[in-house]
Amino acid sequence: MYLVLICFVIALTAKAQDKSYTESDFYGTWSLDLNEYELENDLYIFEKEKSSSSQEEKLNIIVTFLESSKCRVNYDRTSGFCGNETFKEYNWSFDKGSDIINIYHSIELLKEFKEQSPEDFKDFDLPEKYKSMELKIVTLQNGGTGLEISDWE
Numbered sequence: 001m002y003l004v005l006i007c008f009v010i011a012l013t014a015k016a017q018d019k020s021y022t023e024s025d026f027y028g029t030w031s032l033d034l035n036e037y038e039l040e041n042d043l044y045i046f047e048k049e050k051s052s053s054s055q056e057e058k059l060n061i062i063v064t065f066l067e068s069s070k071c072r073v074n075y076d077r078t079s080g081f082c083g084n085e086t087f088k089e090y091n092w093s094f095d096k097g098s099d100i101i102n103i104y105h106s107i108e109l110l111k112e113f114k115e116q117s118p119e120d121f122k123d124f125d126l127p128e129k130y131k132s133m134e135l136k137i138v139t140l141q142n143g144g145t146g147l148e149i150s151d152w153e
Helices: 002-016 107-116 118-124
Strands: 028-033 045-048 060-065 070-074 088-095 100-105 130-139 145-152
Touching: 107 118
Parallel strands: none
Antiparallel strands: 028 045, 028 060, 045 145, 060 070, 070 088, 088 100, 100 130, 130 145
């Protein structure tokens, strides 16, 4: 009896441990279904994109995480209706210690400016990159993984 109880407790403890993520776990397309949110103070959560056929389901903000710290973001709510999705190029990083994904813009522009005019770059006190969005890894009610917007500029 005690052996069964001990095995049960060990199994529960192992299941309750946090999942360890790697960058490759996030590769692919994630979408924030804007149809699900009504209040400005809702928790906005991206989920791995599901295939959709209706126009209403296309009212999403879409992030596609790619290799080499590249990603594409579409903030255009009307792209589903107009038929032209406009993605902007960004960079991203994953902090394994805090389970946070940061999406950055202007990295290439700032890098080029820094290389061409190092003194001006220093005088302007510019950052190496501008943060556009911060996503926190969360567990969804269905047990899946979601990316909650924790900071958005």
